[in-house]
């Protein structure tokens with residue numbers, strides 16, 4: 366891959382951003398590309414514009430663009446042909462994930478968190494009845510990794526998402542896990558927003574988040590379906606309260 370002066374200047378653009386800001390930026394670029402796929406010039410089998418042109422069009426640096434392209438390749442939405450660039454694949458999925466831009470305003474973000482509350486409360490209740498020993502072990506490992514990441518000063522967004530995914534995957538109905546995967550960009554966005562508005566959980570609030578996750582885990586462990594639902598709903602309602610205030 367050649368490197369011109371202009372590219373070097375572009376590449377410098379992403380330096381210094383916090384991991385959280387980078388994560389949000391990567392999701393945004395991925396979503397923007399997803400919105401382009403299937404539109405004129407981006408039909409199945411079309412060749413994508415070169416990286417420089419595409420990066421300019423999306424207003425990002427080439428390293429950020431490359432991350433998003435790598436994700437699209439992993440998902441089979443584009444393929445690379447040696448020497449001739451990236452091509453849109455034939456098999457565009459029927460249902461595209463919602464764009465981040467569908468979280469249009471603060472009301473939408475609230476509605477999304479309430480939706481998570483319904484879906485994940487139900488998932489936790491079912492996980493308490495359906496989980497295998499391996500799935501229980503995975504939930505516990507994810508909870509421990511989340512605590513460790515927070516203790517190390519990380520915003521722990523990925524670890525938080527992984528814990529919630531682990532619960533959804535243990536509920537014996539694969540559509541819960543698929544729904545969580547489809548909504549992962551919105552979930553990351555809303556957790557990131559909460560972290561940047563309310564700050565990283567520290568002190569008493571961090572202990573509170575630990576307790577909330579542990580309560581979910583323990584209820585699933587002892588196969589108490591009602592308690593698992595209650596604990597998950599309390600955890601997600603806590604998130605809504607942290608963003609919108611206790612009554613609002």
Ligand SMILES: [Zn+2]
Pocket residue numbers: 525528529578600
């Ligand atoms: Zn959580």
